[in-house]
Amino acid sequence: xxxxxxxxxxxxxxxxxxxxxxxxxxxxxxxxxxxxxxxxxxxxxxxxxxxxxxxxxxxxxxxxxxxxxxxxxxxxxxxxxxxxxxxxxxxxxxxxxxxxxxxxxxxxxxxxxxxxxxxxxxxxxxxxxxxxxxxxxxxxxxxxxxxxxxxxxxxxxxxxxxxxxxxxxxxxxxxxxxxxxxxxxxxxxxxxxxxxxxxxxxxxxxxxxxxxxxxxxxxxxxxxxxxxxxxxxxxxxxxxxxxxxxxxxxxxxxxxxxxxxxxxxxxxxxxxxxxxxxxxxxxxxxxxxxxxxxxxxxxxxxxxxxxxxxxxxxxxxxxxxxxxxxxxxxxxxxxxxxxxxxxxxxxxxxxxxxxxxxxxxxxxxxxxxxxxxxxxxxxxxxxxxxxxxxxxxxxxxxxxxxxxxxxxxxxxxxxx
RNA sequence: GCGGAUGUAGCUCAGUUGGUUAGAGUACUGGAUUGUGAUUCCAGGUGUCGCCGGUUCAAAUCCGGUCAUCCGCCCCA
Numbered sequence: 054x055x056x057x058x059x060x061x062x063x064x065x066x067x068x069x070x071x072x073x074x075x076x077x078x079x080x081x082x083x084x085x086x087x088x089x090x091x092x093x094x095x096x097x098x099x100x101x102x103x104x105x106x107x108x109x110x111x112x113x114x115x116x117x118x119x120x121x122x123x124x125x126x127x128x129x130x131x132x133x134x135x136x137x138x139x140x141x142x143x144x145x146x147x148x149x150x151x152x153x154x155x156x157x158x159x160x161x162x163x164x165x166x167x168x169x170x171x172x173x174x175x176x177x178x179x180x181x182x183x184x185x186x187x188x189x190x191x192x193x194x195x196x197x198x199x200x201x202x203x204x205x206x207x208x209x210x211x212x213x214x215x216x217x218x219x220x221x222x223x224x225x226x227x228x229x230x231x232x233x234x235x236x237x238x239x240x241x242x243x244x245x246x247x248x249x250x251x252x253x254x255x256x257x258x259x260x261x262x263x264x265x266x267x268x269x270x271x272x273x274x275x276x277x278x279x280x281x282x283x284x285x286x287x288x289x290x291x292x293x294x295x296x297x298x299x300x301x302x303x304x305x306x307x308x309x310x311x312x313x314x315x316x317x318x319x320x321x322x323x324x325x326x327x328x329x330x331x332x333x334x335x336x337x338x339x340x341x342x343x344x345x346x347x348x349x350x351x352x353x354x355x356x357x358x359x360x361x362x363x364x365x366x367x368x369x370x371x372x373x374x375x376x377x378x379x380x381x382x383x384x385x386x387x388x389x390x391x392x393x394x395x396x397x398x399x400x401x402x403x404x405x406x407x408x409x410x411x412x413x414x415x416x417x418x419x420x421x422x423x424x425x426x427x428x429x430x431x432x433x434x435x436x437x438x439x440x441x442x443x444x445x446x447x448x449x450x451x452x453x454x455x456x457x458x459x460x461x462x463x464x465x466x467x468x469x
Numbered sequence: 470g471c472g473g474a475u476g477u478a479g480c481u482c483a484g485u486u487g488g489u490u491a492g493a494g495u496a497c498u499g500g501a502u503u504g505u506g507a508u509u510c511c512a513g514g515u516g517u518c519g520c521c522g523g524u525u526c527a528a529a530u531c532c533g534g535u536c537a538u539c540c541g542c543c544c545c546a
């Protein structure tokens with residue numbers, strides 16, 4: 054039997070209900086805030102990712118879902134969407150004016166990884182990217198949008214971790230101080246950290262190894278090395294978030310897995326997700342657009358793991374609330390024809406109604422209606438047809454009454 | 470990329486040191502009830518025991534390979 058490709062899965066039923074509910078909620082939030090959707094290709098030239106995400110990152114050297122197409126082009130399935138959005142923004146000259154560009158995306162991403170709960174080779178992300186806005190106020194606006202729609206979805210126990218990773222100008226001084234700190238207690242760090250200290254010292258800070266975390270006690274703090282403008286930026290952001298009541302904590306060891314971040318970096322972890330605890334993350338990336346061949350512009354963005362958000366929602370709220378429509382059950386050819394006419398009018402009026410078209414016996418029709426969670430069964434037999442009524446059974450209560458046909462549409466509309 | 474487990478009915482799972490025709494609950498189908506579901510009673514399919522190969526008189530059981538899933542590491546969403 055054919056099976057879905059390793060690490061991919063089919064979405065349907067109760068799980069898809071949550072995907073759709075979240076997508077609806079998030080789209081409304083984006084539109085309220087003036088963000089426009091962008092849809093970029095799943096396939097990009099691999100260079101787009103190598104040049105943005107960073108050669109040294111695991112995403113590029115280990116997890117890229119790449120291949121050569123029939124034209125011998127080296128392409129990759131996008132492992133994240135920021136690089137593609139930046140490529141598109143440059144390609145279509147969307148930064149020709151100095152106006153802000155506020156964009157969002159919802160779509161599948163691909164990473165070639167070992168399977169584990171909450172980690173898939175095809176997974177879904179929702180993300181926002183804003184260009185040509187550089188203020189801490191703009192970051193706060195984006196974070197508040199994020200926080201508010203998560204609250205709207207019923208997630209109330211979230212805390213943002215934030216940090217500033219500085220700029221390419223002030224980072225060398227930190228690297229120097231940090232390498233000196235590292236050298237003093239080299240033996241206490243793990244093998245991986247010895248590798249990291251050479252190619253990407255920041256990554257030592259978020260090593261999961263408990264010994265390394267202990268060894269980091271008293272380490273030089275990035276924020277102390279910020280240039281005055283970056284420091285002011287960071288302080289102002291915290292001030293705004295505090296005054297808005299958005300729960301956050303400063304985490305001096307927070308760094309991100311992608312190389313392009315500058316100044317603000319943040320993430321949200323959830324202990325309810327097992328080992329794959331990252332729910333969302335993002336930050337500022339003022340150098341990336343230029344790095345990919347565009348103008349020097351400010352940029353800020355984040356992405357959230359939709360699959361993991363769904364997992365959380367299921368843990369918190371169980372099944373997505375969904376009201377099945379009433380079922381119209383005609384008995385016999387004459388009633389069936391009439392039922393088609395009636396249902397057609399109701400559909401045109403915007404009502405949700407399922408029509409029993411199998412010619413099933415009433416017993417079976419009711420069994421099916423009950424199984425699908427229909428609140429009402431509207432039974433139309435020859436007797437009802439003759440009297441111009443329909444028998445309406447409340448499947449939860451087990452009660453039954455008779456409605457005049459002429460009033461059914463209105464009464465169904467009232468029930469919504 | 471590294472390490473450890475699991476795979477039996479649609480679902481959740483039993484299955485003895487290898488032994489005859491493979492089980493339970495639930496779900497499903499039909500009937501008791503030809504126009505009344507969910508509750509009750511009766512009857513009934515429930516199946517390539519993941520797949521391929523090997524050992525054996527005999528394999529769901531032992532061995533090898535393979536695929537898939539799960540857990541940990543790395544990393545991330």
